[in-house]
Amino acid sequence: DVKVTQSSRYLVKRTGEKVFLECVQDMDHENMFWYRQDPGLGLRLIYFSYDVKMKEKGDIPEGYSVSREKKERFSLILESASTNQTSMYLCASEGKGGYEQYFGPGTRLTVT
Amino acid sequence: EDQVTQSPEALRLQEGESSSLNCSYTVSGLRGLFWYRQDPGKGPEFLFTLYSAGEEKEKERLKATLTKKESFLHITAPKPEDSATYLCAVHPSGSARQLTFGSGTQLTVLP
Numbered sequence: 001d002v003k004v005t006q007s008s009r010y011l012v013k014r015t016g017e018k019v020f021l022e023c024v025q026d027m028d029h030e031n032m033f034w035y036r037q038d039p040g041l042g043l044r045l046i047y048f049s050y051d052v053k054m055k056e057k058g059d060i061p062e063g064y065s066v067s068r069e070k071k072e073r074f075s076l077i078l079e080s081a082s083t084n085q086t087s088m089y090l091c092a093s094e095g096k097g098g099y100e101q102y103f104g105p106g107t108r109l110t111v112t
Numbered sequence: 113e114d115q116v117t118q119s120p121e122a123l124r125l126q127e128g129e130s131s132s133l134n135c136s137y138t139v140s141g142l143r144g145l146f147w148y149r150q151d152p153g154k155g156p157e158f159l160f161t162l163y164s165a166g167e168e169k170e171k172e173r174l175k176a177t178l179t180k181k182e183s184f185l186h187i188t189a190p191k192p193e194d195s196a197t198y199l200c201a202v203h204p205s206g207s208a209r210q211l212t213f214g215s216g217t218q219l220t221v222l223p
Contacts, residue, residue: 004155043156043199043213058210090155099144099203101211103155 003027004093004104012110019078021107023091031094032074033101034058034066036087043090049074081111114139114204118214125190125221133185133198133217141205145183147176148199150216156199190221 007022025032033048035058045058047066055066063085067075074093078085088108092101115138125131137145144163148156160169162178169176173194175186185198197218201211 040215042215043201045210048210088153092155099211100146100158100161102158103148106153106155108153 004091004102006089006091006104006107008107009105010108010110012112013078013081014112015082017081017111019081019109019111021076021078021089021091021109023074023076023093023104024072025074025091025093025102026072027093027095027102028071029093029095029102030071031096032068033092033094034064034074034076035090035092036060037090037106038087046076081109083111085109086111114202114212116200116202116212116214118198118200118217120217121215122218123220125187125219127191127221127223128189130186130188130190132187133219135183135185135200135214136181137183137200137202138181139202139204139212143203143205145178146201146203146211147174147183147185148201150197150199152197159198187219190219192221192223195219195221 004025034046035043037043049055049068065077088106090106091104094101117136119134147159150156160176165180167178173188177184197216199216200214
């Protein structure tokens with residue numbers, strides 16, 4: 001079974017703090033993704049990565065950056081957290097052969 | 113622009129009352145259509161992939177079907193544990209590794 005893990009289930013941060021969200025997958029998948037999910041807005045793609053050290057902007061990259069130094073790990077960085085970044089953050093991975101994405105359990109981030 | 117519309121937004125069923133969820137899509141070409149289940153506070157769980165019109169997939173009480181314009185998720189004799197939000201997503205042709213998600217159908221099965 002594909003396993004995608006995220007560093008925290010719940011996180012509370014203050015406005016202006018730098019926030020790191022980490023995601024690890026154990027299936028040697030090439031592609032990894034970061035989404036945020038908000039009520040009424042559904043899943044929105046923030047960034048994705050095809051390979052180590054490669055990254056592509058998704059639909060809502062503003063205020064975020066990412067890092068992929070190892071194939072199994074994909075990090076999302078909020079350089080200076082703001083209250084409008086309070087959300088559920090979901091990481092996903094996808095193998096080369098198919099297009100289905102496998103999701104982690106999510107991190108519920110609250111910025112106060 | 114690629115679009116995915118799910119209906120209804122919410123559905124309440126009695127245990128054993130079969131029904132269907134709808135996913136309508138507009139894409140320039142379809143590489144695949146995906147169904148996910150999401151429990152509150154958790155990440156989506158992959159259920160099915162459908163690639164071409166006429167294809168069907170089954171898993172326990174769930175059956176997914178695909179036409180050229182929509183997909184249905186049929187739930188036969190549902191149980192309370194089937195209560196969840198069901199998400200549909202499409203992978204359009206020419207779109208490099210990006211899925212377009214619908215907003216989901218929140219299913220509640222009452223005992």
